Amino acid sequence: xxxxxxxxxxxxxxxxxxxxxxxxxxxxxxxxxxxxxxxxxxxxxxxxxxxxxxxxxxxxxxxxxxxxxxxxxxxxxxxxxxxxxxxxxxxxxxxxxxxxxxxxxxxxxxxxxxxxxxxxxxxxxxxxxxxxxxxxxxxxxxxxxxxxxxxxxxxxxxxxxxxxxxxxxxxxxxxxxxxxxxxxxxxxxxxxxxxxxxxxxxxxxxxxxxxxxxxxxxxxxxxxxxxxxxxxxxxxxxxxxxxxxxxxxxxxxxxxxxxxxxxxxxxxxxxxxxxxxxxxxxxxxxxxxxxxxxxxxxxxxxxxxxxxxxxxxxxxx
Amino acid sequence: xxxxxxxxxxxxxxxxxxxxxxxxxxxxxxxxxxxxxxxxxxxxxxxxxxxxxxxxxxxxxxxxxxxxxxxxxxxxxxxxxxxxxxxxxxxxxxxxxxxxxxxxxxxxxxxxxxxxxxxxxxxxxxxxxxxxxxxxxxxxxxxxxxxxxxxxxxxxxxxxxxxxxxxxxxxxxxxxxxxxxxxxxxxxxxxxxxxxxxxxxxxxxxxxxxxxxxxxxxxxxxxxxxxxxxxxxxxxxxxxxxxxxxxxxxxxxxxxxxxxxxxxxxxxxxxxxxxxxxxxxxxxxxxxxxxxxxxxxxxxxxxxxxxxxxxxxxxxxxxxxxxxxxxxxxxxxxxxxxxxxxxxxxxxxxxxxxxxxxxxxxxxxxxxxxxxxxxxxxxxxxxxxxxxxxxxxxxxxxxxxxxxxxxxxxxxxxxxxxxxxxxxxxxxxxxxxxxxxxxxxxx
Numbered sequence: 001x002x003x004x005x006x007x008x009x010x011x012x013x014x015x016x017x018x019x020x021x022x023x024x025x026x027x028x029x030x031x032x033x034x035x036x037x038x039x040x041x042x043x044x045x046x047x048x049x050x051x052x053x054x055x056x057x058x059x060x061x062x063x064x065x066x067x068x069x070x071x072x073x074x075x076x077x078x079x080x081x082x083x084x085x086x087x088x089x090x091x092x093x094x095x096x097x098x099x100x101x102x103x104x105x106x107x108x109x110x111x112x113x114x115x116x117x118x119x120x121x122x123x124x125x126x127x128x129x130x131x132x133x134x135x136x137x138x139x140x141x142x143x144x145x146x147x148x149x150x151x152x153x154x155x156x157x158x159x160x161x162x163x164x165x166x167x168x169x170x171x172x173x174x175x176x177x178x179x180x181x182x183x184x185x186x187x188x189x190x191x192x193x194x195x196x197x198x199x200x201x202x203x204x205x206x207x208x209x210x211x212x213x214x215x216x217x218x219x220x221x222x223x224x225x226x227x228x229x230x231x232x233x234x235x236x237x238x239x240x241x242x243x244x245x246x247x248x249x250x251x252x253x254x255x256x257x258x259x260x261x262x263x264x265x266x267x268x269x270x271x272x273x274x275x276x277x278x279x280x281x282x283x284x285x286x287x288x289x290x291x292x293x294x295x296x297x298x299x300x301x302x303x304x305x306x307x308x309x310x311x312x313x314x315x316x317x
Numbered sequence: 318x319x320x321x322x323x324x325x326x327x328x329x330x331x332x333x334x335x336x337x338x339x340x341x342x343x344x345x346x347x348x349x350x351x352x353x354x355x356x357x358x359x360x361x362x363x364x365x366x367x368x369x370x371x372x373x374x375x376x377x378x379x380x381x382x383x384x385x386x387x388x389x390x391x392x393x394x395x396x397x398x399x400x401x402x403x404x405x406x407x408x409x410x411x412x413x414x415x416x417x418x419x420x421x422x423x424x425x426x427x428x429x430x431x432x433x434x435x436x437x438x439x440x441x442x443x444x445x446x447x448x449x450x451x452x453x454x455x456x457x458x459x460x461x462x463x464x465x466x467x468x469x470x471x472x473x474x475x476x477x478x479x480x481x482x483x484x485x486x487x488x489x490x491x492x493x494x495x496x497x498x499x500x501x502x503x504x505x506x507x508x509x510x511x512x513x514x515x516x517x518x519x520x521x522x523x524x525x526x527x528x529x530x531x532x533x534x535x536x537x538x539x540x541x542x543x544x545x546x547x548x549x550x551x552x553x554x555x556x557x558x559x560x561x562x563x564x565x566x567x568x569x570x571x572x573x574x575x576x577x578x579x580x581x582x583x584x585x586x587x588x589x590x591x592x593x594x595x596x597x598x599x600x601x602x603x604x605x606x607x608x609x610x611x612x613x614x615x616x617x618x619x620x621x622x623x624x625x626x627x628x629x630x631x632x633x634x635x636x637x638x639x640x641x642x643x644x645x646x647x648x649x650x651x652x653x654x655x656x657x658x659x660x661x662x663x664x665x666x667x668x669x670x671x672x673x674x675x676x677x678x679x680x681x682x683x684x685x686x687x688x689x690x691x692x693x694x695x696x697x698x699x700x701x702x703x704x705x706x707x708x709x710x711x712x713x714x715x716x717x718x719x720x721x722x723x724x725x726x727x728x729x730x731x732x733x734x735x736x737x738x739x740x741x742x743x744x745x746x747x748x749x750x751x752x753x754x755x756x757x758x759x760x
Binding site for chain 2 (some may be wrong): 028031034068079132256259
């Protein structure tokens with residue numbers, strides 16, 4: 001059974017396999033989509049009613065109580081920020097706006113605008129009180145945008161939900177950028193075979209990976225970029241310099257949690273091949289594919305994993 | 318149950334998150350919570366409405382604490398206790414909670430048929446009660462609750478939260494009551510959704526026995542809204558909000574109801590209609606046309622639900638709530654040929670469909686207070702709430718308890734909205750026009 005809906009700014013797709021009848025699977029899918037919508041309504045920074053918007057309005061001086069799931073998500077975001085030395089940062093919103101990526105109208109900002117925005121970015125200004133499950137911003141102007149981690153979180157939550165209902169074979173994905181492969185399809189016990197397309201749905205397929213109880217997430221600037229004075233500016237920003245990343249075009253991360261993969265794929269795109277190799281050497285659970293602009297073409301770095309050949313690929317329904 | 322090396326994904330993330338959060342942030346963070354005088358809530362019913370809407374918003378009120386949670390579904394209870402914070406006690410049986418915890422007020426957010434017994438028990442234990450709408454399954458149940466309330470001398474408030482909505486206060490004060498609409502002879506309202514309204518039973522609960530609580534199965538408990546012996550379906554769960562608004566705005570109560578509806582699409586064992594169309598008749602001759610669907614969510618004013626007050630001089634539209642609970646908007650459309658008033662020239666306008674509309678701007682006046690706060694300060698010009706209606710109704714509850722005041726949506730109002738919602742269902746069943754008899758409300 002395959003179902004698609006619009007959500008999270010792209011398409012949310014569920015493929016459910018199981019020994020249940022189709023009406024039951026359909027009910028499960030419906031409820032899963034309801035959960036997706038509920039989570040989207042909570043996590044989006046683009047609706048005033050969301051909990052994240054609430055936090056952004058009230059986090060300074062704060063404190064604000066935070067729903068347990070969201071609190072943990074923010075904790076993961078803070079942990080990835082620490083472990084990647086600031087390459088991943090959910091407070092990057094003012095920089096995104098400053099470069100015009102917010103409205104998909106990229107432009108090079110003035111030095112002054114850039115400095116002003118940089119002053120409003122930094123996960124170190126977000127304090128999380130684990131005892132009271134509360135948050136506060138330690139300076140005004142800080143805001144949270146979960147665009148680089150939220151899709152993975154929603155995928156994880158739906159995976160948990162399906163497992164809770166006894167579903168052990170499913171594929172859960174948002175727009176191809178965050179995927180969780182639960183178990184394996186009945187016809188292919190080795191796992192779910194997925195095309196790796198750093199450019200997103202419809203983009204060029206670099207190869208195939210087989211995933212069983214693993215998640216995969218991709219961040220790339222193939223779709224969102226602009227060219228000014230002959231230079232290409234992609235939408236992945238390095239929170240530390242305040243500037244778009246150059247060189248890396250996309251990063252794909254494979255791991256156990258879609259939340260972590262979503263965050264890490266963004267971090268790896270910022271860190272580049274050398275930084276990513278350093279991270280992977282000290283953390284045991286990630287496999288990474290990095291696509292780097294290399295002269296006129298692209299170079300693919302496979303770190304801790306390898307893709308299968310194109311011939312083995314077949315679309316799974 | 319999970320595939321991350323035997324640890325649930327939530328737990329896995331929590332483990333990582335714990336490494337980033339500090340134990341606590343010291344005096345600065347503590348003080349804001351501690352300065353306000355405490356108000357200790359107990360929550361009975363920790364589902365979506367109880368835990369998310371009510372507890373979530375109660376926690377935004379300075380000084381408010383959740384000291385006890387009660388639910389017969391273990392997963393609901395566990396989630397609620399996690400969210401309630403340290404020290405909250407958990408119960409399966411509300412009698413135990415009422416008998417053992419010191420509380421300043423009890424919130425009841427359980428399936429409809431259970432409201433009466435729980436609320437009566439809470440009054441017998443001496444607690445003020447905030448009970449979710451719809452107040453109860455029958456007028457007789459409502460009356461029993463009111464008798465218990467009078468005996469206890471405690472506050473009873475019902476959760477018709479639109480009574481705490483700044484836009485609705487503004488619409489009533491600045492448009493309806495001032496006669497800007499002329500004579501309102503028709504009101505249209507709808508709450509249309511597209512989906513089965515059915516919830517999945519978690520595997521862990523599927524085989525659990527809930528019969529001692531009056532539910533034949535876990536499925537019946539989880540999907541209580543779909544069964545006639547447990548719920549009034551669309552009319553009690555959605556329609557009661559809007560019949561309440563219509564009565565409040567018009568300042569009258571219906572004297573008869575005619576309705577059609579049926580189980581015409583979701584033939585899945587449910588016993589409440591999946592569509593209803595209702596006509597209430599008011600003493601002024603005004604008709605209130607109400608609709609709730611589960612097969613179409615077009616919502617021409619941008620939300621699942623809206624109310625249209627159609628007067629001889631103009632039409633007022635209030636569009637609110639779902640899917641965005643903080644977002645709401647109101648428009649006023651002048652009838653052709655009606656002389657404009659001076660303020661109308663200065664008002665913000667936009668085109669809605671083929672018509673020009675004046676946008677209701679709550680901020681132009683401070684307005685009468687909701688929960689002690691002038692309504693004009695509770696919303697911005699674009700229609701975004703600065704405080705949720707759930708928070709406002711609970712703030713009023715706290716004040717009402719402290720000052721022994723009758724809340725603006727008390728049990729008498731709740732009883733009438735519940736009665737009119739249930740009578741529409743009777744009209745559907747009997748295929749008849751049912752007149753109301755004021756005598757039925759006599760305690």
